[in-house]
Amino acid sequence: xxxxxxxxxxxxxxxxxxxxxxxxxxxxxxxxxxxxxxxxxxxxxxxxxxxxxxxxxxxxxxxxxxxxxxxxxxxxxxxxxxxxxxxxxxxxxxxxxxxxxxxxxxxxxxxxxxxxxxxxxxxxxxxxxxxxxxxxxxxxxxxxxxxxxxxxxxxxxxxxxxxxxxxxxxxxxxxxxxxxxxxxxxxxxxxxxxxxxxxxxxxxxxxxxxxxxxxxxxxxxxxxxxxxxxxxxxxxxxxxxxxxx
Amino acid sequence: xxxxxxxxxxxxxxxxxxxxxxxxxxxxxxxxxxxxxxxxxxxxxxxxxxxxxxxxxxxxxxxxxxxxxxxxxxxxxxxxxxxxxxxxxxxxxxxxxxxxxxxxxxxxxxxxxxxxxxxxxxxxxxxxxxxxxxxxxxxxxxxxxxxxxxxxxxxxxxxxxxxxxxxxxxxxxxxxxxxxxxxxxxxxxxxxxxxxxxxxxxxxxxxxxxxxxxxxxxxxxxxxxxxxxxxxxxxxxxxxxxxxxxxxxxxxxxxxxxxxxxxxxxxxxxxxxxxxxxxxxxxxxxxxxxxxxxxxxxxxxxx
Numbered sequence: 001x002x003x004x005x006x007x008x009x010x011x012x013x014x015x016x017x018x019x020x021x022x023x024x025x026x027x028x029x030x031x032x033x034x035x036x037x038x039x040x041x042x043x044x045x046x047x048x049x050x051x052x053x054x055x056x057x058x059x060x061x062x063x064x065x066x067x068x069x070x071x072x073x074x075x076x077x078x079x080x081x082x083x084x085x086x087x088x089x090x091x092x093x094x095x096x097x098x099x100x101x102x103x104x105x106x107x108x109x110x111x112x113x114x115x116x117x118x119x120x121x122x123x124x125x126x127x128x129x130x131x132x133x134x135x136x137x138x139x140x141x142x143x144x145x146x147x148x149x150x151x152x153x154x155x156x157x158x159x160x161x162x163x164x165x166x167x168x169x170x171x172x173x174x175x176x177x178x179x180x181x182x183x184x185x186x187x188x189x190x191x192x193x194x195x196x197x198x199x200x201x202x203x204x205x206x207x208x209x210x211x212x213x214x215x216x217x218x219x220x221x222x223x224x225x226x227x228x229x230x231x232x233x234x235x236x237x238x239x240x241x242x243x244x245x
Numbered sequence: 246x247x248x249x250x251x252x253x254x255x256x257x258x259x260x261x262x263x264x265x266x267x268x269x270x271x272x273x274x275x276x277x278x279x280x281x282x283x284x285x286x287x288x289x290x291x292x293x294x295x296x297x298x299x300x301x302x303x304x305x306x307x308x309x310x311x312x313x314x315x316x317x318x319x320x321x322x323x324x325x326x327x328x329x330x331x332x333x334x335x336x337x338x339x340x341x342x343x344x345x346x347x348x349x350x351x352x353x354x355x356x357x358x359x360x361x362x363x364x365x366x367x368x369x370x371x372x373x374x375x376x377x378x379x380x381x382x383x384x385x386x387x388x389x390x391x392x393x394x395x396x397x398x399x400x401x402x403x404x405x406x407x408x409x410x411x412x413x414x415x416x417x418x419x420x421x422x423x424x425x426x427x428x429x430x431x432x433x434x435x436x437x438x439x440x441x442x443x444x445x446x447x448x449x450x451x452x453x454x455x456x457x458x459x460x461x462x463x464x465x466x467x468x469x470x471x472x473x474x475x476x477x478x479x480x481x482x483x484x485x486x487x488x489x490x491x492x493x494x495x496x497x498x499x500x501x502x503x504x505x506x507x508x509x510x511x512x513x514x515x516x517x518x519x520x521x522x523x524x525x526x527x528x529x530x531x532x533x534x535x536x537x538x539x540x541x542x543x544x545x546x547x548x
Contacts, residue, residue: 003318018453028465053468060465062544064447068457075462076453080544093373095321096311114311117304119475120321123246126376126445128472128541137304194452197540199443200375208452 004091008106011178012144013084013205014164015187019212020171023063023077027163027172031059031081031142034162039147040112041136056133058082058142059163072220076211079172081163082129082142083196083204084108090121090130090141098139106178106205107146112138126200149174177205246377247478248534255299256367257396257526259328260389262292263360264397266335270357272350278343279408284401285339289332291400296328320373324366331359364393375443379537383434388427392526395424399500399519406512417504417515425497428529432489439538450543461546476539477547485536488528496525 035058036043045055059081067073084101088108091099098114099121101107110121115138122130122139130141145161148154158165164172175184184207187193193207231239265288269281300306313329315322335356341347368389371380398413398420406412447461448454503518538547 023463025465054470056471057466060470062461062465063463064451064453064459065462066453066456066459074456076451078451080465089375092318093321095315095319095325096308097315098311114308115305116308116311118302118312118321119304120370122471122475123539124374124376126540128476128544131471132304132475134471196452197445197449199445199449200540210452210455 004086004088004101005103008086008102008178009104010176011084011086011106011205012149012175013106013177013184013207014081014144014161015173015175015177015184015193015207015209016079017171017173017187017191017209018076018078019209020169021061021077021079021167022169022171023061024168025061026166026168027079028057028059028061030162030166032057034145034148035140035143038145039143040110041133041138041140043140044133044135046134054134056131056140058129058131058140071217074211079163080127080129081206082108082144083127083202083206084142084144086203086205087201089124089126089200089202093120093124095120107144108141109143109146110139110141112136115139126197126202127204144174177207246534246537246539247475248531249302251298251302252534253527253530255295255302256389257295257523257530258291258298259295259367260364260393261396261400261523261526262288262290262295263328263331263364264393264395265291265400266331266360266397267357267394268397268401270335270338270353270355270360272348272353276342276348277408277410280405280410281339281343283408284404285335285343287400287404288397289336292328292332320366320369324363324370327359327363327366331356331363334359361390361393364390376540377537378438378443378540379435382438383431384427385431388431391424391427395420396519396522396526399504399515399522402504402507403512403515403519406507406515410512412507412512412515414504414508414515417518418501421497421501421504425493428493428497435536443540445540445543447543447546447548450540464545472541473545477542477545478535485532488532492525492529492532494525495521496529497522499525 032043043056045053047053059079062078062080064076064078065073066076084106088101091101091108096114096116098111100109117132117137119132122132130139133140148161149159151159160174164174173184173187175182177184179185187209188207191209193209195204265284269284269288300309303309312322312325316326338349338352338356341349365386368386372385375381398417402412402417447459451459453459499521500518503514507514
C-alpha cells in the first residue's frame with residue numbers, strides 16, 4: 001500500500017553544507033556512475049553526443065547568486081536530490097503501489113517492477129527529485145545508495161552514498177537524523193540546518209546548512225579603476241597635466 | 246505543465262462519457278428504447294476512448310492493471326476503480342432496461358452518482374497537487390463536474406433530437422450559462438494562483454532568503470531534461486489569449502446559439518453544438534495544463 005508509515009525506526013538522510021560546496025559536480029557524476037550500474041534500471045541518456053543531449057540524473061547541482069540588501073552578491077552552489085520526506089507526497093499519489101517509504105530507515109524507494117510510468121509522483125514532488133527514465137519507462141530517484149550503505153561486500157568506509165563518498169570538499173554528510181546525538185543531527189543543530197520549501201509540509205529529512213555569515217566585510221571594490229595603470233614620475237606629471245587641459 | 250494530448254483526450258472524453266452516463270442514468274422520464282440504445286452505447290464508447298487515452302499516457306501500459314490496487318491512498322487509483330464500477334453498473338442498468346424491459350431507476354441513479362464520483366476523482370488527480378497551486382487552490386473538481394454534465398446534457402439532447410424526441414433546449418441553455426460562469430470563476434482564481442499560493446518562492450526553495458534575493462546563475466546542465474519538459478512547459482503560452490477566446494467561443498457561445506436554433510430547426514442543431522463544445526473544451530483543457538505552473542520550476546529560476 002502506498003500509505004506512509006506512521007513513524008520510521010531511523011531517518012537516514014543527507015546534510016548538505018552550502019558553505020562548503022564548491023560546485024564541482026563530482027557528486028552528481030559519481031551518483032550517475034554508481035546508480036546506472038547498481039539498483040534497478042540504468043540511468044539512460046538520449047542523444048548523449050548530439051546537439052540536444054538529455055538524460056536521467058538523480059542529483060543535480062544548481063548555482064545561485066544571492067543579492068543581499070547591501071554589499072556584494074554571494075555565489076551559492078546548491079546540490080539537489082531526493083529529500084526522503086517524512087510526509088512524502090510522491091508516495092501517497094502512486095496508483096500502483098510502486099512508491100514506498102521504508103519503515104526501517106525512512107528511505108523513499110520505487111519498486112521498478114510495479115511502476116507503470118504515469119509520472120504523477122514527479123508532479124507531486126515540489127523539489128524535482130524524480131525523473132522518468134525515457135528508455136526504461138520507470139521512475140528513477142535517489143535511493144540513498146541503498147545498495148552501498150548496507151553492502152557487506154565493500155569496505156566499511158565505503159558504505160555511504162556515492163555522492164558523500166566522492167565529495168572532495170566534505171560538503172555532504174550522511175547519517176541518522178532521528179538520532180539527536182548523531183554527527184548529522186549535531187551539525188544541523190549547530191549550524192541551523194534548513195528545510196527546503198517548508199510551506200509544502202513535506203517534512204524533508206535531508207537538511208541544508210546555510211552559508212555562514214561573512215566574518216570580514218567585503219570591501220566595495222571599483223574594478224574598473226583597478227584596470228587603469230597608475231602613472232608615476234614624469235609620465236604621472238604629464239598625465240595630470242593633460243587631464244587639466 | 247506539459248499538455249500531453251493523451252491527458253487532454255482522457256479528461257475531456259472520459260468526462261463527456263461520464264456526463265452522458267449521469268444523464269441517462271438519472272432517467273428523467275426518457276424510456277425510449279432507440280434513445281436508450283444509442284445514448285447508452287455512445288456514452289460507454291466515448292468514456293472508453295477516454296480511458297484508453299489515459300493508458301496511452303503511461304510509459305509502461307502493460308502494468309496499467311496495477312492502478313486498481315491503491316484506492317485507499319491514491320486518487321488516480323480511485324479514479325480507475327470508480328470508472329470501471331460506474332461503467333459496469335451502468336451496463337447492468339442498460340441491460341435490465343433495454344433487454345429485459347425492467348426499469349431499475351435506483352440502479353440508474355447509482356450509476357449516475359458513480360459517474361460523477363469518477364469525474365470528481367479525475368479532477369482530484371490534479372487538485373490534490375499542492376505543487377501546482379493553479380490546480381489545488383482553485384475549484385477544479387467543481388469545474389470538471391459541471392463541464393462533464395454540460396457535455397453530457399448536450400450529447401443526450403442531440404441524440405434525443407435525432408431520434409425525434411423532445412430536446413431539452415431551455416435546460417441545455419441554462420447549463421451552458423452555468424458552465425461558462427464556472428469556467429470564468431475558475432480562470433479568475435487560477436490567474437491569481439501562480440506558483441506562490443503557499444508562499445513558495447526561490448528564497449523558500451533554496452533556503453537562502455535570509456541572505457537576500459536569489460537568482461539562478463547557472464543551471465545544472467546545458468540541455469533540457471524531464472523536469473523541464475514536464476513541469477516547466479513554456480511553449481505556446483504566448484497564444485494563450487487566442488486559445489482562451491477559441492475555447493470560450495467554440496465551447497459556449499456557439500453551442501448557445503446552436504441550441505437556441507434547435508428550437509426552430511430541430512434537435513440535430515444540438516449535434517453541431519456538441520461538436521463545437523468538445524472542440525472548445527479541448528482548447529481550454531490544453532490551457533489547463535499548459536498554463537499551470539509547478540513550484541519545482543523555481544529551482545530553475547522561473548518565478
